[in-house]
Amino acid sequence: xxxxxxxxxxxxxxxxxxxxxxxxxxxxxxxxxxxxxxxxxxxxxxxxxxxxxxxxxxxxxxxxxxxxxxxxxxxxxxxxxxxxxxxxxxxxxxxxxxxxxxxxxxxxxxxxxxxxxxxxxxxxxxxxxxxxxxxxxxxxxxxxxxxxxxxxxxxxxxxxxxxxxxxxxxxxxxxxxxxxxxxxxxxxxxxxxxxxxxxxxxxxxxxxxxxxxxxxxxxxxxxxxxxxxxxxxxxxxxxxxxxxxxxxxxxxxxxxxxxxxxxxxxxxxxxxxxxxxxxxxxxxxxxxxxxxxxxxxxxxxxxxxxxxxxxxxxxxxxxxxxxxxxxxxxxxxxxxxxxxxxxxxxxxxxxxxxxxxxxxxxxxxxxxxxxxxxxxxxxxxxxxxxxxxxxxxxxxxxxxxxxxxxxxxxxxxxxxxxxxxxxxxxxxxxxxxxxxxxxxxxxxxxxxxxxxxxxxxxxxxxxxxxxxxxxxxxxxxxxxxxxxxxxxxxxxxxxx
Amino acid sequence: xxxxxxxxxxxxxxxxxxxxxxxxxxxxxxxxxxxxxxxxxxxxxxxxxxxxxxxxxxxxxxxxxxxxxxxxxxxxxxxxxxxxxxxxxxxxxxxxxxxxxxxxxxxxxxxxxxxxxxxxxxxxxxxxxxxxxxxxxxxxx
Numbered sequence: 132x133x134x135x136x137x138x139x140x141x142x143x144x145x146x147x148x149x150x151x152x153x154x155x156x157x158x159x160x161x162x163x164x165x166x167x168x169x170x171x172x173x174x175x176x177x178x179x180x181x182x183x184x185x186x187x188x189x190x191x192x193x194x195x196x197x198x199x200x201x202x203x204x205x206x207x208x209x210x211x212x213x214x215x216x217x218x219x220x221x222x223x224x225x226x227x228x229x230x231x232x233x234x235x236x237x238x239x240x241x242x243x244x245x246x247x248x249x250x251x252x253x254x255x256x257x258x259x260x261x262x263x264x265x266x267x268x269x270x271x272x273x274x275x276x277x278x279x280x281x282x283x284x285x286x287x288x289x290x291x292x293x294x295x296x297x298x299x300x301x302x303x304x305x306x307x308x309x310x311x312x313x314x315x316x317x318x319x320x321x322x323x324x325x326x327x328x329x330x331x332x333x334x335x336x337x338x339x340x341x342x343x344x345x346x347x348x349x350x351x352x353x354x355x356x357x358x359x360x361x362x363x364x365x366x367x368x369x370x371x372x373x374x375x376x377x378x379x380x381x382x383x384x385x386x387x388x389x390x391x392x393x394x395x396x397x398x399x400x401x402x403x404x405x406x407x408x409x410x411x412x413x414x415x416x417x418x419x420x421x422x423x424x425x426x427x428x429x430x431x432x433x434x435x436x437x438x439x440x441x442x443x444x445x446x447x448x449x450x451x452x453x454x455x456x457x458x459x460x461x462x463x464x465x466x467x468x469x470x471x472x473x474x475x476x477x478x479x480x481x482x483x484x485x486x487x488x489x490x491x492x493x494x495x496x497x498x499x500x501x502x503x504x505x506x507x508x509x510x511x512x513x514x515x516x517x518x519x520x521x522x523x524x525x526x527x528x529x530x531x532x533x534x535x536x537x538x539x540x541x542x543x544x545x546x547x548x549x550x551x552x553x554x555x556x557x558x559x560x561x562x563x564x565x566x567x568x569x570x571x572x573x574x575x576x577x578x579x580x581x582x583x584x585x586x587x588x589x590x591x592x593x594x595x596x597x598x599x600x601x602x603x604x605x606x607x608x609x610x611x612x613x614x615x616x617x618x619x620x621x622x623x624x625x626x627x
Numbered sequence: 628x629x630x631x632x633x634x635x636x637x638x639x640x641x642x643x644x645x646x647x648x649x650x651x652x653x654x655x656x657x658x659x660x661x662x663x664x665x666x667x668x669x670x671x672x673x674x675x676x677x678x679x680x681x682x683x684x685x686x687x688x689x690x691x692x693x694x695x696x697x698x699x700x701x702x703x704x705x706x707x708x709x710x711x712x713x714x715x716x717x718x719x720x721x722x723x724x725x726x727x728x729x730x731x732x733x734x735x736x737x738x739x740x741x742x743x744x745x746x747x748x749x750x751x752x753x754x755x756x757x758x759x760x761x762x763x764x765x766x767x768x
Contacts, residue, residue, distance in 0.1 A: 139708070143705065149701075191718055
C-alpha cells in the first residue's frame with residue numbers, strides 16, 4: 132500500500148494548500164513544509180523497504196497485472212523518489228525566503244506539490260501509458276510554474292517550453308500507440324516478457340524511435356536541447372533551481388527504465404545510438420556554456436552537457452556503467468540545484484545575474500564562496516567530491532567496453548566544465564566589482580539567512596556523498612543490478 | 628457581448644447544458660460519457676451565460692462561486708480512492724453498495740461514481756476559471 136503514498140500525500144497537500152487560501156501566511160507555510168517533510172519521509176521509507184524486499188508492487192483498483200495499472204517501486208525508483216523529494220524540500224525552504232515574485236502563495240505551494248505528484252508518479256509507474264499521464268501531470272504544473280510571475284521575458288521562455296513539450300508529448304503518445312499495436316500490451320513487465328518471448332522477431336524500431344523522440348525533448352538531449360537554456364533562465368530563481376535539479380532527471384529515468392526493458396543483450400544499434408547521443412550532448416552543451424555570461428544560462432547549458440553522462444551509462448549498459456550513471460544522477464541533482472541556489476544568493480548580494488557586472492563575493496562573503504567552491508568542484512568531478520565517483524565508474528565502464536572515443540569526449544568535457552566553473556569563480560567571486568557599476572553608489576545587498584541555510588543543507592548532502600560513498604555506491608549497484616535483471620522484474624509483477 | 632438574441636438563448640442553453648451534463652455524467656459508467664465530458668459541458672453552459680450577460684460583477688461573482696468546486700472535486704475523487712483502500716484491497720478498488728430507496732427500488736451505487744462526480748466538479752471549476760480568466764486582458768509586465 133505504501134507504493135501509493137508518494138502520489139496520495141502530495142494530492143492531499145494540494146487540497147490542503149488550495150483550501151487554506153484564507154488562512155494566515157504562517158499556517159500556509161507550515162502546511163507547505165509539513166507536506167515536504169511527509170513526502171521525504173515516505174520516500175525514505177520506500178527506499179528502505181525496497182532495499183530489504185527488492186520490489187514493492189501494488190495494483191491500482193486491485194486489477195491484476197497486466198490488465199490493471201501496476202505501481203512498482205524498485206531500488207532505482209526509491210533512489211529517485213528520495214532524491215527529488217529532498218531537492219523539492221530544500222528548494223521549498225529556499226523559496227519561502229526568496230521574497231520576490233510573490234512566491235508565498237497557496238497556488239504556488241499547490242503547484243509545487245502537483246509537480247512532485249507528477250514526478251513521483253512517473254517514478255513508480257509500471258505501465259507505459261500511466262507513465263505518460265504522470266508526465267502530463269508534471270508538465271501541466273511546470274507550465275504554470277515557468278510562467279509564474281508574468282514577466283514579459285517569461286512569455287518568450289514559456290512559449291518555447293510549452294511548444295516543445297507538447298510536441299514531445301505528441302511523439303510519445305504516438306509511439307505508445309504504435310507500440311501497443313505491435314506488442315499488444317503497455318504494462319512494462321508484460322512488454323519486456325513479450326519482447327523476450329519473441330526473441331528478436333518483433334520489429335520495435337518505429338515505436339522506440341517515436342518514444343525516444345518524446346523522452347529526448349523532455350530530458351534535453353542532442354539535438355533537442357535548445358529549448359532548455361532558452362526557457363530555464365526566465366522563471367523566478369527557485370523555480371529554475373527546482374526544474375534544473377529534477378525535471379530532466381525524470382526524462383532520463385524514464386529513458387533508462389524503458390530501454391532497459393526492450394533492450395536485448397548484444398544489441399549494437401541501441402548501444403551505438405545512445406553513446407553517440409551521449410557524446411554529442413556532452414560536447415555541444417559544454418561548448419555553448421563556455422560562451423555565456425548570464426550565470427543562469429551558463430548553468431542551464433551545463434545541465435544539457437551533464438545529461439550526456441547519464442545517457443552514456445545507458446549506452447554502455449553494463450552494471451558498472453549503470454551504477455556510475457545512477458550515482459552521477461544523485462550527485463548532479465544535488466549539486467546543480469545548489470549552484471542555482473547560490474547564484475540566487477549572489478543575485479541578492481550583487482543585484483545582478485550577469486557575470487560581467489558582478490564580483491567581489493569572495494572578499495565580501497567568504498562563507499558563500501566556500502559553498503560555491505565545493506559545489507563547483509563536485510560538479511566538475513574533482514576527487515574526492517561527488518561528481519568524481521560517477522564519472523570514474525562511467526569512464527571505467529567505457530574503457531572496459533572499449534568505447535575509447537566516448538571515454539575521450541567524457542574526459543575532454545570535464546576539462547571544459549572546469550573551465551566554465553572557473554569562469555563563474557573568477558567573474559563573480561574573485562574579481563572586484565567592476566568600476567562602472569561602482570560609480571552609481573553601489574552597495575552590497577543582504578541574503579536572508581534561510582537562503583544560505585538551504586544551500587548549506589545541499590553542500591552537507593554533497594559532502595556526505597563523499598563520506599558515505601561506499602554505502603551510496605552499494606545502493607546504486609543494487610539498483611543497476613535490478614535494472615539488468617529483467618527476468619526478476621517480470622517474475623515479481625506477472626508471477627511467471 | 629450584450630445582444631438580445633444571445634441573452635435570450637443563453638438562459639435556455641445554460642439550463643439545457645447543465646441537465647445534459649448530469650445525464651452524460653451518469654451514463655458514463657458503461658457507455659461513452661463520464662465526469663470529464665460532463666464537466667466540460669457544464670462549464671460550457673456556465674461560460675456561455677457569463678459571456679452573454681458580461682459584466683464585471685457577474686464575472687467575479689462566478690469566479691468566486693466556482694472556486695470551492697475544484698477543492699470539493701479533488702476531495703471526492705481522492706476519497707473514492709481512499710475508500711477502496713480502507714474497505715477493499717487496494718487504492719481505487721471499486722466498492723459497490725445497494726441503496727434501497729422506498730417506492731423507487733434499489734440503486735446499485737459504487738465508488739467509481741463518486742470518483743466521476745469528483746472529476747465532474749473539478750473539471751467544471753477549472754474550465755470556468757480558465758476561460759473566464761482568459762477573457763480578461765492579461766498584462767505581461
